[in-house]
Amino acid sequence: MTAQFSFDLKATDGKARTGVIQTPRGDIRTPAFMPVGTAATVKAMMPESVRSTGADILLGNTYHLMLRPTAERIDRLGGLHKFMNWDRPILTDSGGFQVMSLAGLRKLTEQGVTFKSHIDGSKHELTPERSMEIQRLLGSDIVMCFDECPALPADRDRIAESMRLSMRWAERSRVAFGDRPGHALFGIQQGGLEQDFREESAEALKEIGFEGYAVGGLAVGEGQEAMFGCLDYAPDMLPKDRPRYLMGVGKPDDIVGAVKRGIDMMDCVLPSRSGRTGQAFTRKGVVNIKNARHADDPRQLDEECSCPACQNYSRAYLHHVFRSNEMISGMLLTWHNLQYFQDIMAGMRDAISAGTFEAWEKDFHEGRAQGDIDPL
Amino acid sequence: MTAQFSFDLKATDGKARTGVIQTPRGDIRTPAFMPVGTAATVKAMMPESVRSTGADILLGNTYHLMLRPTAERIDRLGGLHKFMNWDRPILTDSGGFQVMSLAGLRKLTEQGVTFKSHIDGSKHELTPERSMEIQRLLGSDIVMCFDECPALPADRDRIAESMRLSMRWAERSRVAFGDRPGHALFGIQQGGLEQDFREESAEALKEIGFEGYAVGGLAVGEGQEAMFGCLDYAPDMLPKDRPRYLMGVGKPDDIVGAVKRGIDMMDCVLPSRSGRTGQAFTRKGVVNIKNARHADDPRQLDEECSCPACQNYSRAYLHHVFRSNEMISGMLLTWHNLQYFQDIMAGMRDAISAGTFEAWEKDFHEGRAQGDIDPL
Numbered sequence: 207m208t209a210q211f212s213f214d215l216k217a218t219d220g221k222a223r224t225g226v227i228q229t230p231r232g233d234i235r236t237p238a239f240m241p242v243g244t245a246a247t248v249k250a251m252m253p254e255s256v257r258s259t260g261a262d263i264l265l266g267n268t269y270h271l272m273l274r275p276t277a278e279r280i281d282r283l284g285g286l287h288k289f290m291n292w293d294r295p296i297l298t299d300s301g302g303f304q305v306m307s308l309a310g311l312r313k314l315t316e317q318g319v320t321f322k323s324h325i326d327g328s329k330h331e332l333t334p335e336r337s338m339e340i341q342r343l344l345g346s347d348i349v350m351c352f353d354e355c356p357a358l359p360a361d362r363d364r365i366a367e368s369m370r371l372s373m374r375w376a377e378r379s380r381v382a383f384g385d386r387p388g389h390a391l392f393g394i395q396q397g398g399l400e401q402d403f404r405e406e407s408a409e410a411l412k413e414i415g416f417e418g419y420a421v422g423g424l425a426v427g428e429g430q431e432a433m434f435g436c437l438d439y440a441p442d443m444l445p446k447d448r449p450r451y452l453m454g455v456g457k458p459d460d461i462v463g464a465v466k467r468g469i470d471m472m473d474c475v476l477p478s479r480s481g482r483t484g485q486a487f488t489r490k491g492v493v494n495i496k497n498a499r500h501a502d503d504p505r506q507l508d509e510e511c512s513c514p515a516c517q518n519y520s521r522a523y524l525h526h527v528f529r530s531n532e533m534i535s536g537m538l539l540t541w542h543n544l545q546y547f548q549d550i551m552a553g554m555r556d557a558i559s560a561g562t563f564e565a566w567e568k569d570f571h572e573g574r575a576q577g578d579i580d581p582l
Numbered sequence: 583m584t585a586q587f588s589f590d591l592k593a594t595d596g597k598a599r600t601g602v603i604q605t606p607r608g609d610i611r612t613p614a615f616m617p618v619g620t621a622a623t624v625k626a627m628m629p630e631s632v633r634s635t636g637a638d639i640l641l642g643n644t645y646h647l648m649l650r651p652t653a654e655r656i657d658r659l660g661g662l663h664k665f666m667n668w669d670r671p672i673l674t675d676s677g678g679f680q681v682m683s684l685a686g687l688r689k690l691t692e693q694g695v696t697f698k699s700h701i702d703g704s705k706h707e708l709t710p711e712r713s714m715e716i717q718r719l720l721g722s723d724i725v726m727c728f729d730e731c732p733a734l735p736a737d738r739d740r741i742a743e744s745m746r747l748s749m750r751w752a753e754r755s756r757v758a759f760g761d762r763p764g765h766a767l768f769g770i771q772q773g774g775l776e777q778d779f780r781e782e783s784a785e786a787l788k789e790i791g792f793e794g795y796a797v798g799g800l801a802v803g804e805g806q807e808a809m810f811g812c813l814d815y816a817p818d819m820l821p822k823d824r825p826r827y828l829m830g831v832g833k834p835d836d837i838v839g840a841v842k843r844g845i846d847m848m849d850c851v852l853p854s855r856s857g858r859t860g861q862a863f864t865r866k867g868v869v870n871i872k873n874a875r876h877a878d879d880p881r882q883l884d885e886e887c888s889c890p891a892c893q894n895y896s897r898a899y900l901h902h903v904f905r906s907n908e909m910i911s912g913m914l915l916t917w918h919n920l921q922y923f924q925d926i927m928a929g930m931r932d933a934i935s936a937g938t939f940e941a942w943e944k945d946f947h948e949g950r951a952q953g954d955i956d957p958l
Contacts, residue, residue: 526621527621529650
């Protein structure tokens, strides 16, 4: 344990990097995948089960938590870690992205955003200063700057205007964050798919100075090819000695492609959300457990997986409990998906350390290209 | 471990009894509470978590399992224990009671019951012979006779007619069950609240001979006072050297009152169903976690409880996740309720062994009469 926040880059293989983020609440092995605990719970999972998959850090959503149960209440109760029984690091987003995607009646000004709660219609305001205050009340270990980003495609003027607003908000976030040893503030690069704006944004952030840097404004509808095109240059613009976080990504092959391009951290609701709808990610591609072909199948979901769904149950059971709307369906498939995502991260960390990332990546893609095992 | 099914009565205190049912799949400490795993899962729980609460045996529902995924499928997959990852004893009901409460278009004859599935409207038949076959295919350790029972109140003629039909079915169940070492068949006493019919039923069952005897036809709307009135005599009519099972009971004070009257086994969906609707049973009575009084309460649900809900979370958290419709709400409250029910059973077993059941019962009622802790 350390009293400070720091990043130790251990090895690189091509652009892929592996290292350790040290925090007072424990180490985060990178590349790291952060399960999403939106409303102070990773849906369908006990936190000790999330930890058992190999997760070193969770993501919490400022937007959801500020509305319910509120940041002030969580603060009174001793902070988010204690509240949700997760004593390891937590990263919180700024609320900006989710206001734009979930809230009603949004109004954006230089000052910030006013909006109506999607839960009860109550009116709220988020500004860089308020976002920093909320994330402090939550007790977040890694705080994200308050930013704004357009859905893609968008025209260059809209992207530039939005990026420059986010950079002014980044400056205000840095000031409002203040001096908090052991906690980190991450800046967020914007600029859409425009290389010159990405450069301008990176320069603005470096000028301010952050403990880590996120690539924001991707995975918003542009598609994998365009995202990878941007990731071919965007991470290189950020300091090598700080963690780089790609927000809201993604599918297994998105994650691998991002790490290959120099990303250290990611988060996504996909493994948990898919788990609840009967979709499992495996070493041989995606399995839809509701498909009738699984009804009599005694085999395990993924024969190389160590999770309880694979170790203790047949596909037939997983099919049965999904069809029967039993809660254990979401519990087991979420656990499996989180385990698989963490196994990918561990595999990449080992391969980068060993200098064998390219071979690992080839195996990864070949396994998935095989497709699921044949029906019996 | 034993290759045979047997019951060892260890101690009595008044009419209350404690002992051990030995089966090839493990011992069942009595008095025993059996969590209900209707569709091959105790809702919202992993089986290892159910075991951790102290449960020695689960109940499975023949009616649900015969419809989905079907007994034949479970048999092909290696039996219910393997299917649902529970290697300890399982008792299955006969399907008769649930056909009467859930299925559509029922037709009752001397032969058995035809009905339509509540899931897809398909037509099915249950007879004593078919019920025995299904329970054998499931791999049940304790099999229940196929029976029929009227809702109460019912007139004496209806009760007598129904009871005598059930006794003829009990005879057919015994024949169809055959010789299955290590497995048990339990007869079910019927007769409503009519002492003479209970006596007639008990005599008929003893004449046939069973490994255990259930008191059936109670907890069907007659109320606690009437049920206890019946339990004041009904268990005494059954053999002392065999386990006595009260079906479908009940609330904590029902359970304690039943054990006091000589019952050894019980089952009920109450702890799991209540857990999913935000109702927690505690040593100080019932807590409705959705109540606003809990929103800021940092205290644990039941300060004497060892379950994860009580050890790791505040009432405020449990309130928050219930209000947010998060799955962990049902997971934690179900776990708590099952732990509390098992703690009651363990407390009664210890008290009966020590000859202090009366004092234990007084403490139990006094604690619950206190009511929940005052709001902050």
